Amino acid sequence: MSMTSEIASEPSVSPPPQAESEARAKMTSRGVEVHYGAKRALHGIDVDILQHEVLALIGPSGCGKSTFLRCLNRMNDTIEGCKVTGEMTLDGGNIYDKALDVVQLRARVGMVFQKPNPFPKSIYDNIAYGPRIHGLAGGKEELDGIVQSSLERAGLWEEVKDRLSEPGTGLSGGQQQRLCIARAVAVSPEVILMDEPCSALDPIATAHIEELIDELRVNYTIVIVTHNMQQAARVSQKTAFFHLGDLVEHKETQEIFTNPQDERTQGYITGRYG
Template sequence: MSIQNQLKLRPHADDRPGQRSGADLPNKMTARGVKVFYGAKQALKGIDLDIRENRVLALIGPSGCGKSTFLRCLNRMNDTIEGCRVEGRIALDGEDVYGKAVDAVQLRARVGMVFQKPNPFPKSIYDNVGYGPRIHGLASGRDEMDEVVQTSLKRAGLWTEVKDRLREPGTSLSGGQQQRLCIARAIAVSPEVILMDEPCSALDPIATAHIEELIDELRANYTIVIVTHNMQQAARVSQRTAFFHLGEMVECDDTEDIFTNPRDERTQGYITGRYG
């Protein structure tokens, strides 16, 4: 199936004709001139990007182009890497996330993250989901916690599969289920933005289809940024796509335009499989 055919996406509840990319929606996050250095090596060379509310933005590009690095700037996960330095401005709802008054730990509760490899904690399924709410004090008492866990698992489409085995360890689930557990875990702290770093690269096609469907549903409530190596996946789940190459953002446009009518010849070369 060609990418063009796959662009015929399912209609979404809040989609109006011609407004799929959400041009009229406000920007949830904005990046201006973002540069990242690992020691002396420069990984990002000044990125400008707008992330629209309640839309899925896909970041594509060859390995080592800096898309994961950019993603990890958005919730300051790069802070945990020794020797990493970030320049430029990234704003969440207009507020600089690298500002002095901002608590990086608190920021990560608002900008959640799902990783490439499913990484459930060595705890029960229930405690995996309840971990975030517990440390942030989002649920007082047993009943509220049950409620949060149940809602999160339902939203992540995992509830029916695990509702009878909430006390079993999270690691006992299959790979695809583990990844949905990680999404449920991220949802449980009620983030505004969810960052996904190649969330399906360790999963089989069926589990991947599951997650993709889930991403499409989640954008009703969350803003999502997803890094992917799979261009079909970008075409299927995102409304806007940004193409990264060698630490630069080559172009960012509506997904349909990127895949049908790319302006830059590097983008053209990458999506038609000439390199990357």
């Protein structure tokens, strides 16, 4: 990992030395391998995800970035025949430990999916669902507060405040995706995983979400999978390039885009293949 201070993006503090980075690591992955039946999808991934930073995962389709993302909150558990080996931690605790409660893990590591998938319920109920099942709100007023602040954080409050009882599925695509982000934020997670959150959105909605990601970074740690190189460059501090199940390069975003070490990385980000 490069530690040169010149290339740090303005809002973040200058990159700390290695030891400090370990200490700031929100999640770590050591030698993570994923098998789908007999097929090996990830070959030993080592990544540190630092607190209050955005990590972008890029790479051609089928390279394993979404698989890696879904390992981080064990969504792969739901896939038949999927086996994860290696060590993955959240705040130093192994998330694949038998004793770990996966429900609790997913409350701490929230997720936003590629296609907006609001529940077919009202906007209010979409946001309130998480706090309700996790018992985050004591009463109706507290719940109202959570719903409002979540929607405000997702930049959606002004647009929907007068129609909270309307179905969430009636919103536009960009609004739906922000609703999903608000829904993820509402359970106060520590990490938010985003799986190509803008792939189904127009440029204006995309810009909205990118601004939002930058704001959310202050409170949360974010991992985002994207096919859009410019997006990765705009929103992330660190970038990891995956290729055919390997983690090829993982370093400061600016550096990976200006000075890629690996030929494959260079080829991909310059658009020669991928």
